[in-house]
Amino acid sequence: MFASFILVSALLFISLYSLSLIFFSSRKNSTSASGGNKQQHPPGSSSWSFISETIEYIRASLDGVPEKFFFERFKKYSSQVFTTSLFGETVVVIGGTASGNKFLFSNEYKLINTWFPKSILEIFPFAKTNVGNPAGHKSLRKLYSQLLNPESVHKYIGVMDLMTAQHFETDWDKNMHTDEVIITVQPLVKKHSFAIACRLFLGIDYQQEASRIHELHKLFCVVMSGFLSLPINLPGTQLNRAIKSSKLIRQEIQKAVRKRKINVLSHGDSPMQDMLSRLIDLSEEEDRGIDEMYIVELMVGIIFGGITSMGVVLTLVMNYLADFPNVYKEVLKEQMEVASSKGTRELLNWDDIQKMKYSWNVVREVMRVATPSPVGFKRASEDFWYDGYFIPKGRKLVWSSAATHMSPDYFPDPEKFDPSRFEGDGPAPYTFIPFGGGPSLCPGQEYARLEILVFLHHVVRRYKWDKPMPTDVNKEEKIVFKPYPLLTKGLAIHIRPHL
Ligand code: HEM
Structure with a gap:
């Protein structure tokens, strides 16, 4: 009964929402036409087709080829820019080409602003303060760079190394009752990545507070499932659950901030031991208007930014190493060389990371063929022209790393998995963009x-793995985008320790 009420409300909402979009977009078009202005909008589908376009995008994503949606439309309408309707919004797709990406990334703050879908703004109300507010975004970026600059994060390599070794001992080795077992990688690496983030960002230690981390992780998972849900905030909807969980997360982090503030200010807690301490220290150093809630929101943003992609990439790396034994062999060789240059209990350091060149090329190739964020959103903050077409102020814009990374113009034979593409000078500027670009670059x-290289250092030296043979019951796993790339079964692998 309740489910059908939700369904009817959802359908009603979608219909009203699409009608209002059509009404407003036709009003806008008629305004420019009646003004005699022959402004030519990018070709593409009308807002009438927002359901069919969204379905087509979702279908391509579930087939593991989100780029197909973009390529078909570049071919049909224009190779540089087209209009479509996605997730209830009329959007102009500009990315997909190096010149489009360059245009979008280098015009942020001038012609273009950050924009987030409605569901994300409801879950994170703080994000609204930076939408269309370059000054607010710039001061946030200054803090990000103080917390996450290379010099600061290199200090975390030792902790990452220790925690990764512990993770394999407690969570993987405990399953090794026989020589060979099947494990599911995705939930394990997500948990691991989250535990590292709790330790390094908030100072919450997994060994001492495992159940607290577990509860927090559950809340984060609920929030993530609400990211691109329908914008319906009614009891029981995904969005509603995500909003409630996001509030609980903020309360929990607020407690951690208060506790840490007392330690830092009264007991001289070392400011460099985790990001939260460093942030509290920075807020005391200068009068920047960094109050308690700002610290909480910033930490929530960093944790979400961090954990969403990390579990995804670690799983994908394991997947491609299972598919390409020769690549696995080369990674193992490189990691053995690093290990042999160290003392028995000596922790990894920055010099070791720099030696992992081939391993990093493998990770980059993984992020090319299965990009963690296949699309990104922006908004026109001014009227402008692009490739001869008029883009009105307020229009939502989409860039796509999936379309760019799979373009044969930049990556010959794009379906082929080939880490050697990243040797030498590597790809041309604006063609490899898993971390975005411009002022919002990750x-x-x-x-x-x-974190990824430390993980690789341990996993390849400990284990060999491959995929179970698909049977009628156990169909072959594949990569789908929801919206991030995921393995349909969480990557089930046969794993065995090296003899
Ligand atoms: C392989 C892993 C990761 C990938 C592929 C990735 C990718 C991205 C992308 C595509 C963006 C949006 C850029 C844009 O809009 O132009 C972004 C933003 C962001 N990422 Fe990452 N990310 C990763 C890991 C991380 C980690 C580990 C952290 C934190 C420690 C993090 C924190 C953030 C934050 C805070 C933003 C928002 C930046 C802003 O609003 O200016 N990300 N990331």
């Missing part, structure tokens, strides 16, 4: 690199 990319 501030966590160095942190991500360290």
